[in-house]
Amino acid sequence: xxxxxxxxxxxxxxxxxxxxxxxxxxxxxxxxxxxxxxxxxxxxxxxxxxxxxxxxxxxxxxxxxxxxxxxxxxxxxxxxxxxxxxxxxxxxxxxxxxxxxxxxxxxxxxxxxx
Amino acid sequence: xxxxxxxxxxxxxxxxxxxxxxxxxxxxxxxxxxxxxxxxxxxxxxxxxxxxxxxxxxxxxxxxxxxxxxxxxxxxxxxxxxxxxxxxxxxxxxxxxxxxxxxxxxxxxxxxx
Numbered sequence: 001x002x003x004x005x006x007x008x009x010x011x012x013x014x015x016x017x018x019x020x021x022x023x024x025x026x027x028x029x030x031x032x033x034x035x036x037x038x039x040x041x042x043x044x045x046x047x048x049x050x051x052x053x054x055x056x057x058x059x060x061x062x063x064x065x066x067x068x069x070x071x072x073x074x075x076x077x078x079x080x081x082x083x084x085x086x087x088x089x090x091x092x093x094x095x096x097x098x099x100x101x102x103x104x105x106x107x108x109x110x111x112x113x114x
Numbered sequence: 115x116x117x118x119x120x121x122x123x124x125x126x127x128x129x130x131x132x133x134x135x136x137x138x139x140x141x142x143x144x145x146x147x148x149x150x151x152x153x154x155x156x157x158x159x160x161x162x163x164x165x166x167x168x169x170x171x172x173x174x175x176x177x178x179x180x181x182x183x184x185x186x187x188x189x190x191x192x193x194x195x196x197x198x199x200x201x202x203x204x205x206x207x208x209x210x211x212x213x214x215x216x217x218x219x220x221x222x223x224x225x226x227x
Contacts (some may be wrong), residue, residue, distance in 0.1 A: 035217075103159065
């Protein structure tokens with residue numbers, strides 16, 4: 001199993017440009033998450049999904065949109081990139097359980113907005 | 115807002131020494147988890163401790179949980195250079211919250227050979 005993969009690994013955007021980050025998981029997990037990680041800030045949840053066709057806002061959703069058209073994929077979109085969105089983005093997934101379970105993380109996408 | 119606060123922010127020790135990291139949180143939890151992040155990589159789950167547990171072991175890892183003080187500690191015994199990484203605690207956001215976790219800011223551990 002590849003686990004959680006993210007595409008691309010690195011990207012440089014100019015202010016105002018748009019892009020989509022792709023997250024894919026092959027573990028048949030129900031839940032998927034997008035985080036951003038900034039120095040000294042830990043991980044902050046952007047959006048998450050509890051199943052195919054559903055999405056919800058996390059802690060810092062402004063400026064981002066997401067879609068979960070297929071169970072294995074979770075897309076994060078930036079419609080008009082801003083320098084404040086320079087960050088490392090991580091996708092994670094977890095199985096549906098009665099109890100809250102561990103999350104499996106992808107390797108990250110390093111995004112720079114100039 | 116960050117649920118967990120970790121202490122210390124950075125820790126430097128010699129190989130063979132023990133490393134202790136602490137995590138405090140604000141609201142009631144169902145479980146607390148610890149993750150490791152090597153430089154430039156994604157997070158990897160280390161251990162989960164439930165709210166009704168006080169101590170848990172996994173290899174060289176020992177985690178304690180004190181729900182009355184809303185705090186947890188992670189002890190790595192006989193550290194190795196390969197343990198150099200950032201360590202994060204994460205608490206759950208509660209049932210029916212989509213499995214969301216709230217992460218602390220992390221402790222950066224450096225183990226010198």
